[in-house]
Every structure is written in C-alpha cells, then in structure tokens.
Amino acid sequence: MNANLLELKGVQTHIGAYHILHGVNLAVPRGQLTMLLGRNGAGKTTTLRTIMGLWKASQGSVTLNGQDITQAATPQIAGLGVAYVPETMGIFADLTVKENMLLAARAARTAQQIDEKRLQWIFSLFPAVEKFWNHPAGKLSGGQKQMLAVSRAIVEPRELLIVDEPSKGLAPAIINNMIDAFAQLKASGVTILLVEQNINFAKRLGDTVAVMDNGIVVHAGSMKQLADDEELQHSLLGLAL
Incomplete structure (x- = not known):
C-alpha cells in the first residue's frame, strides 16, 4: 500500500485565459494531517478544487489510493471517500x-x-x-x-477530508474546539488536507506541510521543522510563525 493516499504530479490548471497552477507536486501521507500554506493568491484553493475535479487539470496527474482521478467527475471523486469543505462552507x-x-x-x-x-x-x-x-x-x-x-x-466515513481555511473569521474559543475536533478525526484514521492562514492552528495540528507560491509547491517537509526554523518561515511566508 502506498504511503501517500493522495499525490499530485506536475499538475497545471488553467481557468479561462489564466494559468493558475504551474506544475504542482504534492504528497498527502495516509493517516496524517497535511497543511497547505502560502500567501494569498499562491494557488492553494485552486489546488483543492483541482483535486475535487471542480476545475480540471490541463496537465499532470492526480492519484488517490493509486487510482488516477485527474479527469474524474466530482461525484465520482466524492464516491471514493473524499469530502471537501470549501471556504464558503456551502x-x-x-x-x-x-x-x-x-x-x-x-x-x-x-x-x-x-x-x-x-x-x-x-x-x-x-x-x-x-x-x-x-x-x-x-x-x-x-x-x-x-x-x-x-x-x-x-x-x-471518509478516507480523505479536504478543508479550505476552517478557522477563518472564528473566535479563539471556537478555533480551539475546531483544533480538538480535527485531532480526533486524525486519530480515528482520517487523512486530512487543510489550507490554513492561522499559523497557530497549523503548528498545533500539522504533521507535514507544503508551502505554495506562484502556483507551485516551493517547500515540503515536516510541520515541526518549519515551525522551529524562523529563517525558513521568513523566506517562504514573509513572516515568523
């Protein structure tokens, strides 16, 4: 069994005349919580929507459990045990x-x-x-x-839960409740991919992290390594966690 539940290789996505993703390589390890970080406009939401088939990759591949889902319809992807919570909540x-x-x-x-x-x-x-x-x-x-x-x-039951900015606009007490809930979900065996701007949220929950900039992943590794390296944080995100 592949250690990664989800893999993106060389994914490019165009939306109309706009070229948003320029070759995204992303691995989401099975049973872990992966944080997807980056400045506004880096391509994080487009990456999630491409995974879900809401926007189609123009190049590259998306595989789930070793199955190519690059051109699959969104209902098919959901039927494979993937749930998506958009930033708008829906x-x-x-x-x-x-x-x-x-x-x-x-x-x-x-x-x-x-x-x-x-x-x-x-x-x-x-x-x-x-x-x-x-x-x-x-x-x-x-x-x-x-x-x-x-x-x-x-x-x-879901194998993979994808959530776009779950803490956005929430009070600190509710954020803590959300962190506890995601920790329990992870402990139950659910693989989670989170886009998040709240750095404390990311530090407390993340096992692995990928940082995006200008439509590509510019850094991937352990969340703890990034959280402990202030110089790396500045170079990738322009701020200290």
Whole structure:
C-alpha cells in the first residue's frame, strides 16, 4: 500500500485565459494531517478544487489510493471517500441543520436512518450541531456554520477530508474546539488536507506541510521543522510563525 493516499504530479490548471497552477507536486501521507500554506493568491484553493475535479487539470496527474482521478467527475471523486469543505462552507441556509446533515448522508432517507453512533460522535465533537438540530442553518453564527460544514462532510466515513481555511473569521474559543475536533478525526484514521492562514492552528495540528507560491509547491517537509526554523518561515511566508 502506498504511503501517500493522495499525490499530485506536475499538475497545471488553467481557468479561462489564466494559468493558475504551474506544475504542482504534492504528497498527502495516509493517516496524517497535511497543511497547505502560502500567501494569498499562491494557488492553494485552486489546488483543492483541482483535486475535487471542480476545475480540471490541463496537465499532470492526480492519484488517490493509486487510482488516477485527474479527469474524474466530482461525484465520482466524492464516491471514493473524499469530502471537501470549501471556504464558503456551502451551507443551505433555508434548510435546518438536520436537513443539511441528511443531504450529506447519502445512505439515509430520513434523519432516523443516519448512523446513530456516528451522529453521537459528531455531536461530541460539535455540540452546537445537536443544540441547533432543528434550527435554520442560515441563523447560525459563522463558527456554528463552520462546525456544521465539517460535520456534514464526516456524517459518512471518509478516507480523505479536504478543508479550505476552517478557522477563518472564528473566535479563539471556537478555533480551539475546531483544533480538538480535527485531532480526533486524525486519530480515528482520517487523512486530512487543510489550507490554513492561522499559523497557530497549523503548528498545533500539522504533521507535514507544503508551502505554495506562484502556483507551485516551493517547500515540503515536516510541520515541526518549519515551525522551529524562523529563517525558513521568513523566506517562504514573509513572516515568523
């Protein structure tokens, strides 16, 4: 079995007339949490969307569990056990929290058919999801919506969870809750790829890290190595962690 669950090799992505990714090489080790860092506009979100098939790579390959998914449709990729939480969260504001969860639980036709043990585990990670179960999702706070977005992504077992900036705009207490939840998810065997701007979040959670700049990965290694090397941080990110 390949040590890497997900691999990108020489991935290039064009969006209309714009050439965004210029040959991304990225490895996401199985069972670990990989941080994808970089300045705004470096190509991080485009990389995630290319992995999910929302934008197609014009060159290079994306493999999951050794299977080439470069040209696969997004529903096919999701069917292989991949969940994606975009920066916008994608919450259905007019539906209740329960209805949002039910939409993601493809094996269930009613809320009663959602795996009860898994649901209770999600409630333990994100108590607000249980508290506001019958409330319209649009009425939730930003932090509660983010909790719902992640909960929805893991309502069924996933091999790979991809999340774009989960801590953006959240209060410190909610960020700590989110860090604890991702740590538990990783401990349960889920492989996680996170784009994140909150450096404390990255330092506390990351096993491995890839840093992007101008559409390519310019550094890859252990998160601890980057966190301990202030000179390297300055050269890659223009700041100290």
